[in-house]
Amino acid sequence: MQHVERRDFLRLAGVAGVTFTAGLFPHRQASAQAGNDFHFVQFSDTHWGYSGPANPDAEHTLEKAVATVNGLPKQPDFIVFTGDLTHTTDDGKERRNRMKRFREIVSALQVKDVRFMPGEHDASLDKGEAFKEFFGDTHYTFDHKGVHFIVLDNVSDPAAKLGDEQLAWLAADLKQRKPDDKIIVFTHRPLFDLKPDWDWTTADGAKAIELLMPYQNVVVFYGHIHQENHHTTGHIEHHAAKSLIFPLPAPGSQPKRTPLPYDAAMPGLGTRDVDVGQKIAVVELPVTKKG
């Protein structure tokens, strides 16, 4: 593939948006990163199956975002979906229909290394049973170009807990890491108390953060709150992604966490492209590429 500088390919793709540069891996030496930079794309909260005034375009928004990501001149190494793939339903058969259709739509992604995790809409009513049928485990790890990725499930328990068993699994995994290993965590809900009275938290998320704290190079990417958000607990950064169905208000900006009014230009929706190197660059991608 022709080498294209990152800033150039974003410009060429017409998707350059606000870039957030964070101090990811601040304790790593630059030399250790040489030649290992990569990027991935994060989708979140696609809520396939939603129907309502918050997004009259709901049947097409995901397909548009897939097309936009397919149009990136430099395709990501992998793509991750951080939960709420589907909108909830009490009907188990309909839940599976939605997951099936979701899977069909995202199968159009050019990148075939795609990682999934559930949100509460996918997994909280059946403890992840349907999700596992379609997408596999709800928590797991993988490694890519020197980075250890940990996917945490804080939604299969409807009370938004990781649970002691998963926390023990996390502790065992982290024991195999060195203090300066590069670790990226994917999860659906915020692990910290972003807005407890809006239920934007994980009941036992503090225990996970405590386990991660001894490691010097940790960053968390999550969804659930349907908006970009950047937060730090100690040296651990937490970056929330936009949704592809409807934006929610900034924490505490209005009395209730009701969706923001629909805007056909979809400024509050999108995916994000994440460059992983010595530092991290998060570029918010729109649903549809401009002109």
Add this chain to the structure above:
Amino acid sequence: MKRRVLVALLLGSAVGGVVRLEAAEQPGEIKISAKKFEYHPNKVTVKAGQPVVLVLTSEDRIHGFKMPDFGLRTDIVPGQETRVTFTPDKPGNFSFFCDVFCGDGHEDMEGTLVVEA
């Protein structure tokens, strides 16, 4: 000890789910029932400094009751009463909500505790 007057004026059915607990020296009981996706009553008024017992029941499935401002949370399990005793020590309006995901509408399942000075 002589039981003092406990007056809970159940206005719920008349004015859309509002309960007002009048002055009492022993913990006053307020019954709140839960079902998808609402609490009844969804607005409860109490006095600051007066102990309160919330008697929580569910009509359909497990729900949650969480009120972060007072550090309260519990499951509400069908078929049993869940009693939560506390003393609201500050006036204001405080939200409570379901924190056990219960379906499409879960995010709207909430209520307000009004604590009068």
